[in-house]
Amino acid sequence: MVICPMPCHKPKAWGSVCGMIDQDMMAQYAKFAERLADAASVETLKRFRQQADVYNKAGVCFDPVTDADREAEQVQRQLINAAYPDHGIIGEEFGAENEDATYRWVLDPIDGTRAYVCGVASWTTLISLEVDGVPSLGVIDQPFTEERWLAVGGQLTYTARGKRQKVGVSGCTDIAKARLTTTDPRPAAYFSKAEAQAFDDLAAKVQLVRFSLDAYGYALLAIGELDIVMESGLQLHDYAALGPIVEAAGGVITNWRGDPPGAEGRGEILASASEELHEAALANISRSMAV
């Protein structure tokens, strides 16, 4: 059966699949994505809080990677190659294979490796399936707290310790009441100096700010616990899974100009709990960046 899964009553920024996609196939892929998450969790959990060796993959700049990252991605690649040999793969640790395929899995075995090596359970495994370059399925998995977010066909499933819960964004529209997060506010980290200033400007207007959450921040936005996530310097494997989840939860996700994430720029992402809040945040950023 081939149907259009989305009502398409308005153009969505990103992550929606408005083309003709086989829904039965997508349901199969969703099950398979859960297998990928389960397989990764075996590798990540057994090494979590074991004071594993941390390798630096970035030379002078510290960019940690662990055996857990590598083993988890290897296991996922083997599963994909066995089940769908014609699909492409883009992984954080081992690059691209069969890049021009219609179906392309985007893998980040441990998003938030810094959290992982500090024993903080805000790291996640990210999985996305792109169809013709559009992220059409997203998984955020946190195996230590046993939480999983799965979005496909505009529907979000959230399970915590095996129990499915009905969730969605907070719907917050007032910037003064918003809870804002970014992973690291310092200019030296992900933000440029101007971007860090734009973040500080927005931070001065919201109710409260939290840091160091990586993709888990978007996951919390999708269950109504945060209202704005503002980041920069993200790569495809960091954000591909986020769009389907944030949008299925009723949120909005774009780059800092209101275009789809990754459309241009240097990986700026803005996610919000409502259209109104998103517009207000975009306007704030635009004013700050224009100075």
Next chain:
Amino acid sequence: MVICPMPCHKPKAWGSVCGMIDQDMMAQYAKFAERLADAASVETLKRFRQQADVYNKAGVCFDPVTDADREAEQVQRQLINAAYPDHGIIGEEFGAENEDATYRWVLDPIDGTRAYVCGVASWTTLISLEVDGVPSLGVIDQPFTEERWLAVGGQLTYTARGKRQKVGVSGCTDIAKARLTTTDPRPAAYFSKAEAQAFDDLAAKVQLVRFSLDAYGYALLAIGELDIVMESGLQLHDYAALGPIVEAAGGVITNWRGDPPGAEGRGEILASASEELHEAALANISRSMAV
């Protein structure tokens, strides 16, 4: 039976009990402290991630408090008053009663209320028992992840989902390999401008930095997952439970001058995974603050 629980081979900075203390009594108090943690968890867990109302208790400055904070502390106070009517209580939400008592319970029902209202499971319930003004028992409890740290008589018990695990600090001695945390690095938050600069100076020397962990940062240091925690602006209810736990795990905790926390100053706390690392961090802070 009355014995001195500590070998006292060297002066401990803080949190040790070198006087004559009834160990059987302390064991009873430890069990009672766990009852207090259990009682608080009923109040905190049922409101966690329920998008509860957040009140501002600080006027212009936003300092959130929820019904969970208040209800949890009330329940704990009732238990203490019933079991030990001659004991004192100092609680974050409802102040001091019977302040001059020999035994004084120090309660922070939700440390990290900002994390709590953002759905992040790094908030904790903190309980300490002071004996003649010395924190002699400490509990850090995280009910969502089901983790509990309990220190009494220099012994640390860590349980995760009911399973007791042998833990201790990492023993890291090299500042370049250290994992550093503070709750908020911005001068506008907990640090003064000079303190924020001192933090930035230290952050530039360590391997990696995480934020927004509140007391959970000290808890992770005690299980070897972080190496330095550097904070300021903390009050007695924020830090009383931390000393017994960090020291029982083999770590060091002082103010930024190497004196016991709270000895003077404005609630600066430094905790480290080894004496050597602590000395190096103190020297760094001293240099930065002298500029």
